[in-house]
Amino acid sequence: MPRRGRRAGLLGCALATMLTLAACATPLPNSVVAGSSTTIGWTHRLTSTNAASTEGATDGNLGVAALTRGHFAVAVDGAAVIDESFGTATVTNPETFTVRYDLAEPTWSDGIPVDAADLMLAWAAGSNALTERQEGAADKGTDDVDNADDDPAPRFESVPTGLRDSEQISDYDEFGRWIDVRFAHPVIDWQTALDVAVPAHVAGELAFGIEDPMEAKQAIIDAITERDTEALAALAEAWNTGFVLPSGDGSNIPEDLLLSNGPYRITQVDQRRTDAQVVTLEVNREFTGHAQPEVERVDLAETPAGDLLTQVGTSLNAVAVAPTADNRTRVRDLERIDYGVSNAHDGTMWALILRSDRGELSWHNARQAFLRAVPRDEVLTAAAGQWRGVYPSTDAMLFPPGGEGYDIAREDAGLRTLLDGGPGDAAEEREAIGVDEGAQVCVLYDTTDPFASAVYSGLRTGVAEAGWEVCDCGTDDVSAAIEEDTRWQAIITRVPIPQTPAQIRWQWGSDGRANLSVAQNSDRDALIEDLARAADQYEARDLRVQIEATIVEDAVALPLATQPVLAISDRSIDGVELRPGGVASLTSGVPDWTVAEG
Secondary structure, eight states: OOOOOOSHHHHHHHHHHHHHHHHSOOOOOTTOEEEEEEEEEESOOOOBSOTTBTTTOOHHHHHHHHHHOOOSEEEETTEEEEOTTTEEEEEEETTTTEEEEEEOSOBOTTSOBOOHHHHHHHHHHHHOHHHHHHHHHHHHTOOSSTTTTTSOOOOOOBOOOGGGGEEEEEEEETTTTEEEEEESSOOTTTTTOOOOOSOHHHHHHHHHOOOSHHHHHHHHHHHHHTTOHHHHHHHHHHHHHTTBOOSSSSTTSOGGGGOOSSSEEEEEEEOSSTTOOEEEEEEOTTOOSSOOOSEEEEEEEEOOGGGHHHHBTTTBSEEEEOOOTTTHHHHHHHHHTTOEEEEEEEEEEEEEEEOTTSGGGGSHHHHHHHHHHOOHHHHHHHHHGGGGGGSOBOSOSSSOTTSTTHHHHHHHSOHHHHHTOSOSOHHHHHHHTTOOTTEEEEEEOBTTOHHHHHHHHHHHHHHHTTTEEEEEOOBSOHHHHHHHOOOOOEEEEEEEOOOSHHHHHHHHSTTOTTOTTOOOOHHHHHHHHHHHTOOSHHHHHHHHHHHHHHHHHHTOEEEEEEEEEEEEEOTTEEOOOOOTTSTTTTGGGGGGOEEOOO
16 A cells, blocks of 8 residues: 555644543534433343444444434435545446545544545444455465464454455545545445544544554554554454443543443433433534534433333333334323324335245245235224324335335345236136135244234235135244244244344345245346446346345245334424434434424
């Protein structure tokens, strides 16, 4: 990697900045209502400030990271939402598929700039490219890396992204705050793959004991550019474990672990009650991005799920809950006194999935006939009850309603044609294909879930009119039944809406471990591989639609509805909306919340 300018200038600027901060605290941004605060009730905990690590990628840590970390882009319902106030990601060489990650001028909350060192650490952690090369050199007995046989190979335990297919940093500029990453081939998530999850100067201090922030950054750059195995091993250990919050009442958490480059910064983690952690965040005065908050202080209060609705309006100002028959009256009453209520899907979908290798349903035309016999709208209405309005029907397994590409998938993938393609009478169709009246289909579902149980009941009644007999294979341990019970031929279940090619492969690939249909389709497998290398958003969308069409063609799934989640907020706060997808759905919108008048 070419070496660019040294750090003396930046070091001087950083020292000057710190002296200025010491002399006069940065004022609140103009957008902030001084003294304003809100308390969010949630069922999660903050355990680590490195949400890009496999151990740290919990809902709680990701929820806090949505407020404390900037990104080049985030994926929402299949689309990359870009934030140019953090920086830009641009393909600079399509032939070699080189991407430039170019920062604007974000700053950590201690005044230290986010720069090329942070980007390089994010690349090393996300790609593990140096690790793989060093392990390969050791295995082959080559001398590509000094001491490859003797030194421990560094391994960053990072959440997989397209960076795993990157080869190297081909160029960088410390003053310009950019790096060029060359990939082995195009990747679909190149805009979102590089995650600046932790401050490089803190990681450098943890790994090397260097207290000076700019020297710590330089040590990281040197470790990466020189492929120093020993230094990288120490850095990987610090990245993997150094940002885990220590146990105790919270007073012993080092401030360096709580740094932010997002709109809010963590000022306190109260762990005096082991079952009721409270994370306090305040506006990050160093933040210069687009998301300028109005609420000065936010408390995330760990609360039992059963207490969320009862405490909203008293000790809590905003909560997110699932709609149930038991809470319909409470939510309706809150709406009537002008509490805010909004909804979005939680990233999962209810579906009826047919096994392609058991009983009558091992026949393709029998699966088609069975799916056409299901009165889908009536089943969903019966299951959702008074909440029917927040359970949007869906016509796709890979796209949520309203998401990027959903309307195209609805038109082109062919589900409507499949469901309307029979002779007009489901009983006649069953007879025409040679399936006897009373043919049995054993359906697996979770007997402890009221929605699944109601879907089963509606399904059994609905298909009986067409001469099918649904048998009860319900259980309170669906996971065990999937693996051990050989009777079931169909399953009513809630599945994740896949966001990545790997997740699609997991659910729908011929060898996918979560492929409940066990359908084998080589065309689909090839399309999934093509999708993983589709760098253009329109090409990626069209490939997903084609994959959806193969699922429809196999007649192995009937999508029912996405699972909703509700946001309830009292009259002190306005603009509370959920981000679709579940992860950080409530906290991600906090910078857009406004303090209610009066």
